Amino acid sequence: MNLSLASRQPRRYRPFQRGNVQSAPFWGRLSPEVREAVSVVSTVLPFRTNEYVVRELIDWDTVPDDPIFQLTFPQRGMLAESDYERMAALVRSGASKAELEHAAGQVRRKLNPHPAGQATHNVPSLDGRRLEGIQHKYRETVLFFPAQGQTCHAYCSFCFRWPQFVDSGESRFENREIDVLIEYLRRNPQVTDVILTGGDPMVMRTSVLRQYVEPLLEADLPSLRTLRIGTKALSFWPARFVTDDDSEDLLRLFERVVRSGIHLAMMLHVSHPRELMTAIASEAVRRLRNSGATLFTQSPLIRHVNDDPAAWTRLWSDTVRLGITPYYMFVERNTGAKRYFELPLVEAHRIHQEAARQVSGLARTVRGPVMSAFAGKVEVLGPLEGAPEEALSLQFLQARDPERVYRPFRARLDLEATWFDELEPFAAEDEPFFE
Ligand SMILES: *Cc1c(COP(=O)(O)O)cnc(C)c1O
Ligand code: SF4
Numbered sequence: 001m002n003l004s005l006a007s008r009q010p011r012r013y014r015p016f017q018r019g020n021v022q023s024a025p026f027w028g029r030l031s032p033e034v035r036e037a038v039s040v041v042s043t044v045l046p047f048r049t050n051e052y053v054v055r056e057l058i059d060w061d062t063v064p065d066d067p068i069f070q071l072t073f074p075q076r077g078m079l080a081e082s083d084y085e086r087m088a089a090l091v092r093s094g095a096s097k098a099e100l101e102h103a104a105g106q107v108r109r110k111l112n113p114h115p116a117g118q119a120t121h122n123v124p125s126l127d128g129r130r131l132e133g134i135q136h137k138y139r140e141t142v143l144f145f146p147a148q149g150q151t152c153h154a155y156c157s158f159c160f161r162w163p164q165f166v167d168s169g170e171s172r173f174e175n176r177e178i179d180v181l182i183e184y185l186r187r188n189p190q191v192t193d194v195i196l197t198g199g200d201p202m203v204m205r206t207s208v209l210r211q212y213v214e215p216l217l218e219a220d221l222p223s224l225r226t227l228r229i230g231t232k233a234l235s236f237w238p239a240r241f242v243t244d245d246d247s248e249d250l251l252r253l254f255e256r257v258v259r260s261g262i263h264l265a266m267m268l269h270v271s272h273p274r275e276l277m278t279a280i281a282s283e284a285v286r287r288l289r290n291s292g293a294t295l296f297t298q299s300p301l302i303r304h305v306n307d308d309p310a311a312w313t314r315l316w317s318d319t320v321r322l323g324i325t326p327y328y329m330f331v332e333r334n335t336g337a338k339r340y341f342e343l344p345l346v347e348a349h350r351i352h353q354e355a356a357r358q359v360s361g362l363a364r365t366v367r368g369p370v371m372s373a374f375a376g377k378v379e380v381l382g383p384l385e386g387a388p389e390e391a392l393s394l395q396f397l398q399a400r401d402p403e404r405v406y407r408p409f410r411a412r413l414d415l416e417a418t419w420f421d422e423l424e425p426f427a428a429e430d431e432p433f434f435e
Contacts, residue, residue: 013237014051018042026054033076034064040088041074044104044111045337046155046165049073053154053236056278067272067311070304072154078337083107113163115335121374126184133175134184138376138398141193144181147174148208149201153236157337158302161199178212182219189223195230195267202233206246210253217260226263230298234268234284235275241284251291258292268324270297272306273314276322285322296327301348301369302341303332312355316363329368331380334419342418345369345392349382367397373420375399375435383413391426396433409433 016024021038030038038047049072057068064070076084087107090100122137123130135143155165175181185191194216201209216227233240241247257264266288270276276285288295297319299306306312316326331348332341343351348369356364371378376399384391390413396404410426411434417423425431 012051013239015048016050016054017048021047024054026060029060030063036088036091037076038074040084040091041076041078043087043091043100044083044107045074045078045157046162047074047157048152048155048165050153050237052239056280057235057274065304067305068274071156071271071302074157075304075337075340077340078157079107080110080339083110108163111337112335115333115374124184126180126187131175131180131184134181136184136188136191137400139190139402141195142181142185142188142191143195143197144178144212145174145197145199146201146204146209146212147176149196149204150174150199151203152198152200153203153232158300158332158341159336162336165199178215182215182221185219185221185224192223192225193228194224194226195228197230200231200233201229202231202237202240206249206253209250213253213257217257217262224262226265227257228265228267230267230269232269234266234281234288235270238278238280238284241287242280247287251287254288254291254293264291264293266293266295267327268295268297270299270315270319271302273311273318276315276318282322285324289323295322295324297324297366298328298330299326300330300332301343301351303343304341307343307347307351309351309354309358312351313358316355316359316366320360320363326363326366328370329366331369331371331419333372334421338418344415345371345380345417345419345423346383346413346415349380352380353382370397371420375420375433376404378420381408384410389413389426392423394423394433404433407433 021027021042027035041047053068053072058072059066059068064073064075079087087100087103090103122135123132124134124136125131133145133147151165152161155162181194185194196212213227216224239247241250254264275281285295297315299315301307306315312329319326329352331345332338332343352369356366367379369380371380375396377397379395379397381393381395384393391410392413393408393410395406395408397406399405409430411423411430412426414423423434425434
């Protein structure tokens with residue numbers, strides 16, 4: 001999985017999505033069943049990939065099992081059988097766009113499109129005005145969703161942003177007023193970290209990103225310590241940092257952030273070690289580090305993609321070799337195609353433990369498996385064995401109430417549970433943690 005930078009990196013950004021996938025060069029290599037699944041499931045769940053992913057990351061000899069194919073292409077198992085059959089019948093009969101959209105909307109509503117109160121909670125106010133496109137859940141950190149960064153290089157169907165990718169209308173969550181954020185930060189000096197998120201802020205042109213970042217620097221806020229940027233671009237479009245025509249300007253902007261005394265942290269969404277193995281990904285890491293940014297990974301644990309300790313051992317050891325710090329291992333969330341990608345919490349814990357035992361201490365910086373639940377970020381510490389019943393030990397890494405953080409508590413051991421809200425307190429003293 002190596003490439004020479006100059007010859008193989010596609011120059012032009014060419015997305016593949018529902019509308020053009022059937023004319024893509026790889027379409028003919030897919031079996032009729034896989035082709036049908038892509039056509040049917042993509043009526044409901046957003047789908048987008050690009051030429052770099054298709055040419056450099058997917059091993060077409062092992063499709064459909066290939067992990068990157070599983071990660072990026074719609075799969076039959078993502079929908080319940082009856083929903084799949086219903087949509088397949090509509091597709092086969094050549095139903096109109098309106099009919100397809102109507103049925104797809106009904107299926108989508110069953111897929112918990114707004115987990116953890118995403119659209120309704122954690123939106124702060126300023127002088128009585130709700131600040132849409134800003135979230136303030138934990139004391140020190142504020143999320144900002146720049147309007148032009150609300151699309152992504154891929155549309156992962158386990159991502160809690162997926163409704164944003166299908167809805168152009170009212171449930172979109174975005175903001176284009178950096179001045180409002182600055183005023184909010186002035187009045188809330190407890191906030192040390194601003195996280196630019198999406199979608200993927202790295203889909204923005206540098207000239208657009210600059211309109212958000214520069215005013216933030218110029219505001220010279222004494223309380224602002226860290227600017228984080230969450231992105232999948234290192235994995236799915238590393239040219240963003242290497243050969244795109246505004247990549248040099250981007251790196252200069254990053255240098256400016258660092259020179260102004262603000263810590264710039266790139267929060268890299270990496271799902272599989274293969275994403276870090278191409279020459280252009282290494283080059284992107286080198287350039288990012290040269291800009292003075294620090295790099296972290298946050299990676300969801302996903303069945304069919306990385307549900308194997310060996311993948312994590314490789315991911316974390318390669319991460320550290322490249323100078324990136326492993327940060328979070330996330331439990332796949334309770335939204336979208338959860339049924340297809342989920343793993344029981346005890347299984348997630350076993351994979352984390354086995355993988356972490358194989359790497360040096362520098363890679364054991366990773367925290368996980370972590371559920372980003374309504375109540376906060378909950379880490380699974382693992383089963384505690386003991387009579388008369390067995391318990392699962394957990395702790396909050398983040399909570400609205402900081403008093404809850406770093407205090408181990410117990411749930412009744414449930415070998416099937418895949419999310420926090422399926423767990424029950426083990427004993428009376430554990431109950432407050434479940435409120
Ligand atoms: C994870 C998360 C953060 C950042 O938490 P850290 O522990 O500082 O990485 C901030 N806001 C929300 C809503 C989050 O889910
Ligand atoms: S934000 Fe990350 S998880 Fe969500 S669709 Fe984009 S790449 Fe996937």
